[in-house]
Amino acid sequence: MSLTGLFPIDKWNFKSQSILTNLPDDEYERLHAHMLEQHYQKGESIFREGAVASGIFFIKKGKVKKYKVDKEGKEQIIYVANTGELLGYHAVLAEERYTDSAAALEACAITFIPREDFLNVVEQSQVLPRRLLKALSHEFAVLSNSISVFAQRSVKERLAIILIVLREKFKAETVAGSEITINISRADLANMVGTGSENIVRFLKEFRMAGILHTQGRKIFITDVKRLIGLSGYSNALP
Structure with a gap:
């Protein structure tokens, strides 16, 4: 998508x-x-x-x-x-x-x-x-x-933004028709978002329970990017 x-x-x-x-x-x-x-x-x-x-x-x-x-x-x-x-x-x-x-x-x-x-x-x-x-x-x-955005956004919103950006980066090397796989450690994800790994685990579980993504080990698969964008709050943070 x-x-x-x-x-x-x-x-x-x-x-x-x-x-x-x-x-x-x-x-x-x-x-x-x-x-x-x-x-x-x-x-x-x-x-x-x-x-x-x-x-x-x-x-x-x-x-x-x-x-x-x-x-x-x-x-x-x-x-x-x-x-x-x-x-x-x-x-x-x-x-x-x-x-x-x-x-x-x-x-x-x-x-x-x-x-x-x-x-x-x-x-x-x-x-x-x-x-x-x-x-x-x-x-x-x-x-x-x-x-500017990260100074104003919550951890949950920052994680949503980072997942959207990573989805595009991993999409670039994904074979057409295959599911986009975000392959990144929770520690690296936490260091991108600027929070602790425990918060990343908690919010990923919340996103998973809401049907926005699913995981397999360290791999993350976004299943509903529109809802993820809605959680990012970017429309209020960006011109």
Whole structure:
């Protein structure tokens, strides 16, 4: 089921997939000159907050969580990146260290592009700077929206929103006609919503009893996305 006209999913997703699409051949070749593909298992770290930004990462397959860790060591997941998205380019462009951490949510294939190669192409390209500016502007709008909405919404509403967003992310790699499977731990879900795992378990049970979803182990299947949207309260929180 499409969310068009029901939920503004673009306000919750970055658009970095198009940054490297259909670049001129010479730019593409320079980017790929020293590109290295690496494979990560679920939970494996890709980069950590404060580390030197040595390059950018392109997700060929899989999903990656971007997160920060507070003084008590608790994770706050700020975004889930999907196949085709870029990671780490903000820090490289700003000549700063990585401002957050990234780890695989599932088995991933990720290519690494060294900082020097990326910046050389950016400096000479007629296309890439405009795409990067557009992507950065949109990402700022997404994060601003997330902060403002989450500051006003209840835990139940935040969970509904996160489940809607995750449904779209897992839908992207679901075979047509198959049921969309949200495969995520309760701990990671709690870190996305900004609450304890016990609240996630309680509200998932409530949603299950209401017929909005069903579960199988850690897997979540949304059966009534319209009712989930109704519980999200987004119409009162978003313009």
